[in-house]
Amino acid sequence: MPTRILVEFKRRGLMSEIYDVQEVELRWQKIWEESGLYQVDLDDPRPKSYVLCMYPYPSGAAHQGHIKNYTFGDLNVRYRTMKGEAVLSPFGFDSFGLPAENAAIKTKVHPREFTEARIAELKASVKRLGSVYDWRRETKSHDPDNIKWAQFLFIKLFESGLAYKAEAPVNWCPGCQTVLANEQVHSDGTCDRSGDIVERRNLSQWFFKITQYVEELLRDIDELDWPERVKIMQRNWIGKSIGAKMTLAVQGAPELGIEVFTTRPDTVFGMTYAVIAPEHPLVAILTSDEIRRQKFIDANAIEPSRFVVLEERANEVRAFVDSVKNLTDIDRVSTSEGRDKRGVFSGVNVINPFTGDPVPLYIADYVLMSYGTGAIMAVPGEDQRDYDFAKIFGLPIVRTVATPDGFDGEAYSGAGEKINSGFLNGLSIEEAKLAAIDWLAQNDLGQSSIQYRLRDWLVSRQRYWGCPIPMIYCDKCGTVPAKLEELPILAPDDVEFLPTGESPLARHYSFRFAKCPKCGANAIRETDTMDTFVDSSWYFMRFCDPFNDKVPFSLEALDQWMPVDQYIGGIEHAILHLLYARFFTKALADLGLAPKDLREPFSRLFTQGMIRMDGSKMSKSKGNLISPEKYFDSVGADALRLFHLFVGPPADDFDWTSQADELIEGMAKFLSRVYRLATQESEKPTLVNEKESATLSLATHKAIEKATIDYDRWSYNTVVSTIMTLTNQIYKSKSANASDESVQSAIDAVILLLAPMTPHIAAEMWSLRHDGEIVHVQPWPEPDRTLLALAKETLILQVGGKFKDKLIVDPDIEEQEALRLALAHPKIAASLLNGAPSRVVYKLPKLINLIP
RNA sequence: GCCCGGGUGGUGGAAUGGUAGACACGGAGGACUCAAAAUCCUUUGCUCGUGAGGGCGUGCGGGUUCGAAUCCCGCUCCGGGUACCA
Numbered sequence: 001m002p003t004r005i006l007v008e009f010k011r012r013g014l015m016s017e018i019y020d021v022q023e024v025e026l027r028w029q030k031i032w033e034e035s036g037l038y039q040v041d042l043d044d045p046r047p048k049s050y051v052l053c054m055y056p057y058p059s060g061a062a063h064q065g066h067i068k069n070y071t072f073g074d075l076n077v078r079y080r081t082m083k084g085e086a087v088l089s090p091f092g093f094d095s096f097g098l099p100a101e102n103a104a105i106k107t108k109v110h111p112r113e114f115t116e117a118r119i120a121e122l123k124a125s126v127k128r129l130g131s132v133y134d135w136r137r138e139t140k141s142h143d144p145d146n147i148k149w150a151q152f153l154f155i156k157l158f159e160s161g162l163a164y165k166a167e168a169p170v171n172w173c174p175g176c177q178t179v180l181a182n183e184q185v186h187s188d189g190t191c192d193r194s195g196d197i198v199e200r201r202n203l204s205q206w207f208f209k210i211t212q213y214v215e216e217l218l219r220d221i222d223e224l225d226w227p228e229r230v231k232i233m234q235r236n237w238i239g240k241s242i243g244a245k246m247t248l249a250v251q252g253a254p255e256l257g258i259e260v261f262t263t264r265p266d267t268v269f270g271m272t273y274a275v276i277a278p279e280h281p282l283v284a285i286l287t288s289d290e291i292r293r294q295k296f297i298d299a300n301a302i303e304p305s306r307f308v309v310l311e312e313r314a315n316e317v318r319a320f321v322d323s324v325k326n327l328t329d330i331d332r333v334s335t336s337e338g339r340d341k342r343g344v345f346s347g348v349n350v351i352n353p354f355t356g357d358p359v360p361l362y363i364a365d366y367v368l369m370s371y372g373t374g375a376i377m378a379v380p381g382e383d384q385r386d387y388d389f390a391k392i393f394g395l396p397i398v399r400t401v402a403t404p405d406g407f408d409g410e411a412y413s414g415a416g417e418k419i420n421s422g423f424l425n426g427l428s429i430e431e432a433k434l435a436a437i438d439w440l441a442q443n444d445l446g447q448s449s450i451q452y453r454l455r456d457w458l459v460s461r462q463r464y465w466g467c468p469i470p471m472i473y474c475d476k477c478g479t480v481p482a483k484l485e486e487l488p489i490l491a492p493d494d495v496e497f498l499p500t501g502e503s504p505l506a507r508h509y510s511f512r513f514a515k516c517p518k519c520g521a522n523a524i525r526e527t528d529t530m531d532t533f534v535d536s537s538w539y540f541m542r543f544c545d546p547f548n549d550k551v552p553f554s555l556e557a558l559d560q561w562m563p564v565d566q567y568i569g570g571i572e573h574a575i576l577h578l579l580y581a582r583f584f585t586k587a588l589a590d591l592g593l594a595p596k597d598l599r600e601p602f603s604r605l606f607t608q609g610m611i612r613m614d615g616s617k618m619s620k621s622k623g624n625l626i627s628p629e630k631y632f633d634s635v636g637a638d639a640l641r642l643f644h645l646f647v648g649p650p651a652d653d654f655d656w657t658s659q660a661d662e663l664i665e666g667m668a669k670f671l672s673r674v675y676r677l678a679t680q681e682s683e684k685p686t687l688v689n690e691k692e693s694a695t696l697s698l699a700t701h702k703a704i705e706k707a708t709i710d711y712d713r714w715s716y717n718t719v720v721s722t723i724m725t726l727t728n729q730i731y732k733s734k735s736a737n738a739s740d741e742s743v744q745s746a747i748d749a750v751i752l753l754l755a756p757m758t759p760h761i762a763a764e765m766w767s768l769r770h771d772g773e774i775v776h777v778q779p780w781p782e783p784d785r786t787l788l789a790l791a792k793e794t795l796i797l798q799v800g801g802k803f804k805d806k807l808i809v810d811p812d813i814e815e816q817e818a819l820r821l822a823l824a825h826p827k828i829a830a831s832l833l834n835g836a837p838s839r840v841v842y843k844l845p846k847l848i849n850l851i852p
Numbered sequence: 853g854c855c856c857g858g859g860u861g862g863u864g865g866a867a868u869g870g871u872a873g874a875c876a877c878g879g880a881g882g883a884c885u886c887a888a889a890a891u892c893c894u895u896u897g898c899u900c901g902u903g904a905g906g907g908c909g910u911g912c913g914g915g916u917u918c919g920a921a922u923c924c925c926g927c928u929c930c931g932g933g934u935a936c937c938a
Binding site: 228229232233236237239241243260261262263264275341364365366367368370371372373375376377378379383384385386388389451452453571574575646647648649652653654655657659660662663665666667669670673676717718720721722723724725728731794796798800801802803804805806839840841843846847849850851 | 863874931
C-alpha cells in the first residue's frame with residue numbers, strides 16, 4: 001500500500017512536513033524541458049559524451065523493464081552533466097514492425113494511427129519518469145523523413161555491392177506471413193516474434209553482405225568495453241572455423257569430385273565414409289537415370305554386385321530426400337529427443353585422398369547444405385556425430401589419435417599422439433593438421449580454409465508496415481534504384497490488410513507499377529519492405545544530426561558525437577541489433593557516409609538485468625506486467641527509480657515479488673526522511689560538540705568518495721546505501737549537537753549525491769535551500785582529500801589469522817608501535833599462550849596478525 | 853552436449869585476500885498517543901550459556917595462504933546462451 005503515507009499525511013494535514021509528490025515532479029519536469037538544460041549543440045565547448053538507451057519499439061505505456069532502462073540512462077546523463085560534460089541524450093521510436101500490422105488486420109485501424117497512439121503513451125510515461133532528453137532530436141522510423149534516409153542508405157549499399165538480390169532457401173514464418181533472418185529464428189526452429197514453427201522456402205530476396213565484414217566484426221570485438229558474455233555470444237555467432245577444404249574423387253567418376261570442409265585435416269586417415277547433405281547438387285546427378293546407366297556402367301568402377309541394386313538405391317535415395325524435405329527444421333535438426341541419425345547409402349564410393357582407398361558415400365540430414373560445402377568426410381573415431389551414424393549403419397571406426405589410458409568414451413576429440421595415420425604418425429594434432437594441409441596443397445587436392453557460421457543478412461519482408469525497398473525492376477534495364485530526388489518512396493495508405501503471404505503493397509497496383517528511373521519504360525516496383533533491424537542500425541547516427549536534409553548525417557556531427565560512449569539496453573539484443581549496427585557503422589564509414597575512422601558504434605555497453613515474475617520475463621505478452629503508473633500516482637517517480645537502483649546490482653535479474661511494494665514504500669519513506677532534514681530550519685546548538693562535528697564532516701567526505709567510485713563502476717545499489725548511511729549519521733550527529741555548518745554541508749552532499757538518481761526531490765530541496773538554484777547544474781562534489789588522509793584508521797588485531805579486536809590508530813602508524821599496542825592488548829595476551837609470537841604479519845594501518 | 857553466470861540470514865543484497873551479513877525489507881520489543889497511523893529508539897545469522905563469554909557459519913569435498921565468501925582443483929544444484937556448424 002504505497003499510497004498510505006501520502007494519503008495519511010494529507011488526511012492529517014501534515015503536508016507542510018512532507019512534500020506534494022505529484023506537484024513537485026510535474027513542476028520540475030516542465031522546468032527541465034522548458035529550460036533546454038539537456039539540449040546540446042555542435043558548438044558546445046564542454047567535453048562531449050553520448051548516452052543512449054536502445055531504440056524502443058513503442059508498445060504502449062512503459063513497463064518496469066523500460067523504467068529500469070531509462071532510469072539508468074537518465075542517471076548517466078545527469079551524472080555526466082554534473083561532471084561537466086555536454087551529454088547528447090536523444091530519444092526516438094523504432095516504430096515499424098509487425099504488431100501494428102497484425103492489429104490492422106484484426107481491427108482495421110491503420111498501422112500509423114495504431115503506432116502513433118502507442119508512441120504517445122510511451123512518451124508520456126518516459127516524461128513522467130523524469131527522464132530528460134533533447135526532444136528536438138526525436139526520430140521515428142515511420143516518419144517520411146526517416147524513410148527517405150533509410151532508402152538513401154539502401155541505395156548506397158546497393159550501388160557499392162553491399163545489398164544484392166538472390167534466390168535462397170529462407171525461413172518462412174506462417175504466423176507472421178513473412179520471411180525471417182536466421183537471427184530471428186530460435187534454436188528450436190520457432191519464430192522469434194510469433195513462436196510459430198518456421199518453414200523453409202525458396203524465394204528471391206534482398207540481402208546485405210555482412211559477411212564481407214566478418215573478419216573485422218570478429219577482430220574488433222576485442223576492443224569493445226562490453227560485457228564479456230555479449231562479446232562471447234557475438235564471437236560464437238560469427239563462428240569462425242579454421243581447417244581445410246579438399247576434394248574427394250567419386251570412384252569411377254573423378255570429375256564429379258565433391259569438396260568437403262574439415263577442421264580436422266589430421267584425421268583423414270580415419271575417414272571411413274563420407275556424407276553429403278540431401279540438398280547437395282550431387283544427389284540429383286546420382287539419382288538421374290542417365291548418369292547411373294552411362295557413367296557408372298561404362299566406367300565399370302563399381303563392383304557389379306553393388307550395381308545390381310543401383311536402381312533400387314536411386315529410389316531409396318529419392319525417398320529419403322523427399323522424407324527430409326517434408327520435415328520442418330525443428331524435426332530435422334532436433335537432437336533433444338535422442339533421435340537417431342538418418343541417412344541412406346548413395347550407391348557410390350569416394351576415394352580417401354590420403355590412402356587411395358574407396359569409402360562409401362552417404363546422404364544424411366545431419367549434414368547441412370548451408371554450412372561449409374554441404375559435404376563432409378566422416379571420422380567416427382574423433383567425431384561424436386560421425387560415431388553415432390557409424391554405429392547405426394555398421395560402418396568401421398578407426399582411431400587416429402591415441403586415447404588416454406582408461407578412456408571409455410566413444411569419439412575422442414582430445415589431445416594425443418597420431419596413430420594409424422601413415423606419415424602423420426607420432427605427430428601432435430596441431431603438427432599433423434599443418435602437415436596434412438601441406439600434403440594436400442602439394443598434391444593439388446586441397447588447401448587450408450576458413451568457414452564462418454555467419455551468413456548474409458536477409459532484409460526483405462513481405463509486409464506493409466516497414467520501410468519500402470526503393471528498387472524498380474525494368475525489363476530492359478534490370479534492377480534499378482529509385483532516383484534519389486524521388487525519395488522517400490512512401491507506401492500508400494489505401495491498402496487492404498489481409499493475412500496473405502504477400503505484402504499488401506503487392507496488390508496495390510498504382511504503387512506496384514512504376515516507370516523505370518533509367519529508361520522511363522513501364523516497370524515493376526519492389527513491394528517488399530525492410531527488416532526493422534535496418535532502422536535500428538543507423539538511428540543513433542541520425543540522432544547526431546537530425547535536421548540535416550542533404551545527407552542522413554554530416555561527417556562533422558558524427559565526428560563530434562560518435563561513437564556512443566554509453567549504450568544501455570537488454571541482453572536480448574546481444575546478437576541481432578548489436579551485430580547489424582556494427583556492420584552498418586563499418587560499411588557507412590567505408591562508403592564515406594561516416595568518418596573513415598568510425599569503426600564501432602558503441603564504445604561501452606551495459607546490459608541491464610531482466611525483471612522477472614513467477615520465473616518468467618515480465619512482459620506484455622506474458623500478461624504479468626506491474627504497471628509503473630500506480631507508483632507514479634502514489635509514491636512518485638523518484639521512489640520508483642530509487643527502488644530499481646537499490647534492489648540489487650544493475651546487471652542482475654530481479655524477481656518481482658510481493659516484497660517489491662514494501663521496498664518501494666521504504667524508498668518513499670527514506671526520501672521523506674531526507675526531505676524533512678533538508679527543509680527544517682537550521683538549529684544552532686547552544687553548545688557545539690566539536691568531536692561530533694568532525695565525525696560528521698569525515699563521514700560526509702567519505703560518503704562523497706565512496707559514492708563517486710560506485711557511480712563510476714555502476715554499483716548504484718551501494719551508492720544508495722552509502723547515501724542512506726550518511727543520512728542516518730546526520731540524524732545521529734544532529735541530536736548529538738554537531739555544528740550547524742557540518743550538518744548543513746552534509747545535507748547538501750546528500751542532495752548532490754541523490755541528484756542523478758531522484759532528480760525531482762533533489763531539485764526541489766536544493767532550490768528551497770539555495771534560493772532557486774538548479775541542483776543539476778552544480779558541479780559534482782569533490783571529497784576533501786586532506787581530511788580523508790588525516791582520518792584515523794581501524795587497526796584489526798588478529799592472532800593466527802583470527803579476529804580478536806580492533807583499535808583506532810593514526811593512518812601513519814609504524815610497525816613497532818602497532819606491535820606494542822597489540823602485545824599490550826589483554827585479549828591478545830590471552831590468545832598468545834606463551835606470550836611471544838613466532839611471526840608477525842603487518843598490513844598497516846589496517847591489520848596486524850600475530851602468529852603464535 | 854558445449855559455452856557463460858550464479859549458490860551468503862526469514863527476504864533483496866554488502867564485503868574481490870584481512871571485523872562475514874553494510875544498507876534495506878520483514879519480525880520482536882519500547883517511546884509518543886484516549887487509541888491508531890506516521891515518527892523516533894532498541895533488537896534481530898544459528899547455537900550453548902542466567903551472565904561474562906564460547907562454539908558453529910558464505911552449496912559440498914579437498915588445496916594454496918599467517919589469513920579464503922573471495923584464489924586453485926574436483927563435485928553438486930540453479931539460471932542463461934547455444935546447439936548435428938563438420
